[in-house]
Amino acid sequence: MIELSxxxxxxxxxxxxxxxxxxxSYSFDSSNNYAIFGPNGxxxxxxxxxxxxxxxxxxxxxxxxxxxxxxxxxxxxxHQQMTGRENLKxxxxxxxxxxxxxxxxxxxxxxxxxxxxxxVRTYSSGMQSRLAYGLCMAxxxxxxxxxxxxxxxxxxxxxxxxxxxDERRARASMIMVSHSVGxxxxxxxxxxxxYRGKLLAFGHIDSAIEFYKKNF
Amino acid sequence: xxxxPISEANERFPVSPLAINAAVIRAILLRDIRLxxxxxxxxxxxxxxxxxxxxxxxxxxxxxIGKIAPQGTSDVIYFGLSVLPFVILxxxxxxxxxxxxxxxxxxxxxxxxxxxxxxxxxxxxSIGAIVVSFLFFCLIALxxxxxSPRDWTGMLFAIAATIYLSFSFAVVNTLxxxxxxxxxxFISLFIVVLYLSSGVLFFxxxxxxxxAQWLAFNPLLQCVEWLRSSYYDDYPDKLLNIxxxxxxxxxxxxxxxxxxxxxxxxxxxx
Numbered sequence: 285m286i287e288l289s290x291x292x293x294x295x296x297x298x299x300x301x302x303x304x305x306x307x308x309s310y311s312f313d314s315s316n317n318y319a320i321f322g323p324n325g326x327x328x329x330x331x332x333x334x335x336x337x338x339x340x341x342x343x344x345x346x347x348x349x350x351x352x353x354x355x356x357x358x359x360x361x362x363h364q365q366m367t368g369r370e371n372l373k374x375x376x377x378x379x380x381x382x383x384x385x386x387x388x389x390x391x392x393x394x395x396x397x398x399x400x401x402x403x404v405r406t407y408s409s410g411m412q413s414r415l416a417y418g419l420c421m422a423x424x425x426x427x428x429x430x431x432x433x434x435x436x437x438x439x440x441x442x443x444x445x446x447x448x449x450d451e452r453r454a455r456a457s458m459i460m461v462s463h464s465v466g467x468x469x470x471x472x473x474x475x476x477x478x479y480r481g482k483l484l485a486f487g488h489i490d491s492a493i494e495f496y497k498k499n500f
Numbered sequence: 501x502x503x504x505p506i507s508e509a510n511e512r513f514p515v516s517p518l519a520i521n522a523a524v525i526r527a528i529l530l531r532d533i534r535l536x537x538x539x540x541x542x543x544x545x546x547x548x549x550x551x552x553x554x555x556x557x558x559x560x561x562x563x564x565i566g567k568i569a570p571q572g573t574s575d576v577i578y579f580g581l582s583v584l585p586f587v588i589l590x591x592x593x594x595x596x597x598x599x600x601x602x603x604x605x606x607x608x609x610x611x612x613x614x615x616x617x618x619x620x621x622x623x624x625x626s627i628g629a630i631v632v633s634f635l636f637f638c639l640i641a642l643x644x645x646x647x648s649p650r651d652w653t654g655m656l657f658a659i660a661a662t663i664y665l666s667f668s669f670a671v672v673n674t675l676x677x678x679x680x681x682x683x684x685x686f687i688s689l690f691i692v693v694l695y696l697s698s699g700v701l702f703f704x705x706x707x708x709x710x711x712a713q714w715l716a717f718n719p720l721l722q723c724v725e726w727l728r729s730s731y732y733d734d735y736p737d738k739l740l741n742i743x744x745x746x747x748x749x750x751x752x753x754x755x756x757x758x759x760x761x762x763x764x765x766x767x768x769x770x
Contacts (some may be wrong), residue, residue, distance in 0.1 A: 337610025354608060361608035363535070370534065377527035378611050380520065 291344035306481030319468035322478035350426035359412035390418035528620035596670035654730030671756030705736035
């Protein structure tokens with residue numbers, strides 16, 4: 285379970301404050317898959333980063349008693365001077381995973397070729413995302429965070445990524461941020477809408493989609 | 501709500517939070533060695549020895565100038581024991597404080613905390629300080645042939661206290677400079693003030709009251725006095741106050757650790 289308790293997130297921009305999340309409380313159950321809808325700039329990706337622990341709220345607490353992934357495909361944690369292999373070694377150690385198994389898996393999955401042993405700074409953004417996606421699949425989390433905006437790669441890689449993700453989904457839950465109603469409906473059974481700093485819970489995804497279509 | 505133990509998919513038994521912390525610190529430590537060593541691990545030896553080179557340069561300059569030691573017969577031993585705590589404090593504190601900036605992307609992973617990064621770098625720098633101290637004592641023993649400490653244990657405790665001070669000093673200053681980045685400028689100035697008033701340039705026992713009492717508040721002077729009084733038989737250690745040094749250091753560390761969460765909140769608001 286992931287529990288948001290009175291979460292407030294505010295960004296300071298020039299001359300004004302942008303309240304992204306305003307005293308939001310909600311419990312994400314491990315037995316359901318959640319889709320979060322909302323207009324551009326509503327704070328969906330911010331909410332995902334807060335759940336991942338990559339960012340801290342201004343107030344409130346987030347309780348996690350499951351292993352939560354970072355937003356899928358997001359390559360923010362790699363050290364640019366280190367090779368892909370070295371980055372994997374380091375992150376595998378952090379998560380207490382078998383380093384050899386993770387490297388073998390990602391080397392096969394991400395198909396980076398000789399780039400795998402070159403510094404990450406030489407990678408294209410797509411290659412970095414493939415490395416991050418492969419690592420996310422190799423580490424096996426209880427809850428995957430999916431930001432649809434970060435979905436990358438050619439159609440072939442997307443197919444491989446989808447197959448790997450479907451395998452993981454059988455054992456894990458997910459929280460997805462999406463503009464695409466079709467994709468969200470294919471993966472999720474619960475729907476939420478982020479609107480003006482509030483997280484509106486609708487229970488079944490169809491009700492959330494109906495509200496989202498009507499208002500945005 | 502109490503969190504259940506976290507377990508890995510490929511591990512049969514739950515992993516304790518302490519084991520997770522240990523794994524994270526070990527991972528950061530190895531990564532730090534790799535990054536600072538460059539392409540070859542031998543490069544890390546050079547990084548470790550940098551403070552020793554700094555120390556030897558200061559001693560050489562003092563020797564050439566012909567500064568006379570106010571205690572004992574060897575200027576190399578007297579000034580060596582005086583400058584060693586400063587070099588440990590300066591290099592350890594600088595490296596530990598810069599570790600957050602250098603490793604900021606690691607905070608993207610929810611298992612890594614600021615404290616993990618500081619502890620990993622602190623362990624690395626402590627090992628460096630121990631190696632540098634050992635090599636320094638070997639060098640002056642070879643050079644002067646009159647190196648005979650009165651109390652080896654006291655000297656080791658004095659060096660351990662200096663390492664502890666450098667870590668605590670770095671932790672509390674990291675906290676302040678995360679919230680107020682301009683503080684970094686003051687730290688450099690502050691370390692210079694600590695050095696100038698640490699008893700390297702003057703003989704502390706010769707300073708009259710009440711100035712001596714004010715100087716005794718300098719924790720670096722306490723480290724220097726502890727090291728000197730452990731080495732010399734008849735060193736006038738009237739300013740030495742070990743409980744003060746340890747209390748000061750512990751308070752710094754406690755403030756630094758307790759304020760970490762607060763600093764993150766303040767940073768999140770910026």
